[in-house]
Amino acid sequence: MTDTTASNHELIPAEDAALVASEEWQEQYADEVAAELAAEQGDSSSAGELIVSFTQAAANQPLAEPADWLTNQLQPHAELWPDRASMERDITEIVATALRQAELKQELAAARDQGKSRESWLATSLANAAKQHGILSVGDYGAVIDEALKRSNTTMRTIVTCKNMQLSQARNLDGFIAEVHHVNTFNVNAAAAGSDARASVVINPGKAFAKNSVDIHIHDCQGKVVRRYQAKYGADAGATEELFERGDYRGQRKLVPQGQAADMRKSASEVIEFEGIESTPLSKKEAKRQQEQVQNEQHVHELDWKSADALTVGKRIGKEAAIAVGMSLCLQAGAVIARRCWNRLRGKENISLQQEGKDFLAQSVNSSGKVLLNVAASGALMVASKRGLLGESLKHSPAGRIATIASVALDNVKTMAQLARGEISKSEALDQMANTTACSIAGLALASEGAALGAAIGTVLGPIGTFVGGLTGGIVGGMLGSTAANLAYNASKSLIGQGVALVNSVAQTFSVGVKSIGNAFSRLFA
Structure with missing residues (x-):
């Protein structure tokens, strides 16, 4: 149980941090998530099979044009859409999202190579999004994003501090x-x-x-x-x-x-x-409707959003994005359940890849530049969500939100693989995850506005998106091979302590003001 209004950030106590980092807590948390998903008629195993099937099909057709490939792949599931035009709109949105996220990642990488901060790049992106949607003040846009991030972070923090595993309430606003x-x-x-x-x-x-x-x-x-x-x-x-x-x-x-x-x-x-x-x-339906409304209300905290300049907005949202990264590391139910699913699936005869497919998968994960893999994962999640396999809350989610969850998941798989191979440090891994989160926020801002933007951020970066992303990344990672998958999984677990430290360090800047946020990043990402 928790209040429905966003509150000032609290630190995660040391005893809770140690508990969350334990294998026992993560396994119990995964059990609780699986039980709640089952209570909502969800099925993580069937969702995992879809992810494997779509990924395998893409890996064995690495040169396929993404939109045509997805159209063919969705044909057996066409009954999930009211008509062909609706399915085609979702296909267009999935491909457009995958392309947009790839472009944003390149833009952010170029900006940072030029010495610009992630926050200044995000500020520019949000200003462009506000202009695109005809909003005069970037502060108005920033207020929606900040509130949505704050609410999802508060919800996830509640989960982390539930010592007795009463987790279901914290995940259902x-x-x-x-x-x-x-x-x-x-x-x-x-x-x-x-x-x-x-x-x-x-x-x-x-x-x-x-x-x-x-x-x-x-x-x-x-x-x-x-x-x-x-x-x-x-x-x-x-x-x-x-x-x-x-x-x-x-x-x-x-x-x-x-x-x-x-x-x-x-x-x-x-x-x-x-x-x-x-x-x-x-009613349950009305409670869900109010959930959307609450998540999207715009509240003015100590920052005057109306008069805030773009850089101030970027710094403020950067802080919430950093906390989201830290919290996502603490909640690894999706990855745990993915390992269980993959252990059940890998013995099946039809789970196989040709060498060309294995090369495609490895190259796609390592570069995050292959749009087809993102499209494949997005398509699988779209079918899974429409079938109710991922619970009621995602059943009617727009295609763009689902595709953004997939994009974040695959980027984080790349990061964990690099950490596992010793190519980057833990601080660099956190930095890359923060880049991924910033790109997802920028992409959602370009694609949505007003209430839809707040709902999109709450879905993608909140507990539900974190779980689904962990499930997706874990399944795709498993297809890379057991050794690589185990190394990446252990690398992710090793970051839990750094995730807690990130949450606490950035939360401490809240009372000091947005000017202190850069200091928090410099300490953690040095």
């Missing part, structure tokens, strides 16, 4: 929104009725969440707790029931989405209630 909705509507109704009873979301800022902890309290006029509620917001009654079965919630009343209580095997309520005062019911 719509669940938090539901809790706050019921508390707020109950309190409004109580005030209107002249009652002093009040509801509250149970939050312990800066502390890990206790196992089976209460989500909502209702207090009477004397402040005594008279109701305790546990909220679960699954995709349907069966999924919600399964979420309840994973914990021991005796002494707590069950709060579920509107329209699900009647189908639950055990007693549940669609409102919180005391002495005839009730909250307003909230």
Whole structure:
């Protein structure tokens, strides 16, 4: 459980950092993610098979034209689109995204070779994006990006500090929104009725969440707790029931989405209630809609976005991007599940590559310059998301967002492979991942605006995108061969400590101001 508003960044305690870096925590975290995905009718193994199939097909046709290749590859899955025109639009968007990300990476590399900072390049890119969308102030654009990054970073930080593995709530912002909705509507109704009873979301800022902890309290006029509620917001009654079965919630009343209580095997309520005062019911669909709205609200923090110049905006967003990199290193469920999937898949006879295909795959991963591999991974994820294999939240995601997740994943595979071979240091690996994140932000800014931009960043750089990216990168990495895959996986694990240090170092600059951000980068990326 967490607040739905972005807060100032807190440091990750040393004891939590040590726990997150342990193999046991990462494996348990992967188990929790897999269980929650299954509860939403997702299937990481089937998603992994699609990634392998598409990657294998691309590797065995290395000279194919990307758009034509993807069109043929998607034909067996054409029923997932309402019509051919819709599928063709997604194909165009996937290829355009892959090409745009490749171009942005080249631009950033050239700028840094000329001595320019990543932040100044990002500032210029955001200014160009704002101009393209007819927005006069780059600060207006920056506010959307900053808020979206801050929210996704806060969510991932919550996961890292959940010592007792109560991770599902931290990954589902719509669940938090539901809790706050019921508390707020109950309190409004109580005030209107002249009652002093009040509801509250149970939050312990800066502390890990206790196992089976209460989500909502209702207090009477004397402040005594008279109701305790546990909220679960699954995709349907069966999924919600399964979420309840994973914990021991005796002494707590069950709060579920509107329209699900009647189908639950055990007693549940669609409102919180005391002495005839009730909250307003909230459906799963409406909670998801509000999730998008909350993630995209523009709040003014200590930075005056309206008057901010482009470089100040670039520095501020660079800080949030750096924290996103650090948090992504801490959450390796996707990579863990990818290893499990690959271990099951590699014994199948049809998982094979000709030597030409192996060379193509190695060259593509090592250079990140082969658009076809990005298109293949994007196509696989598009099919997986539309089939619901990656959970409900990605089922209707635009093609461009899916393609950006794939691009980030493959760039990070390249970085881990270089680190594993000793070609770059850990600091250089972090620097390259920060470049990748900056390019993804710039690409999303060019492709989206307003509410869509905030939602896109929340999807790609938040927990869901981090998980899917880890799954994609892990599967593609596995196809490089067991030795290379193991080395890259271990290299990624070795960066967890540096990821925590990056989060804490950059977070410490928050109270000092954006001028200190460059100092944080120089210490970590020297």
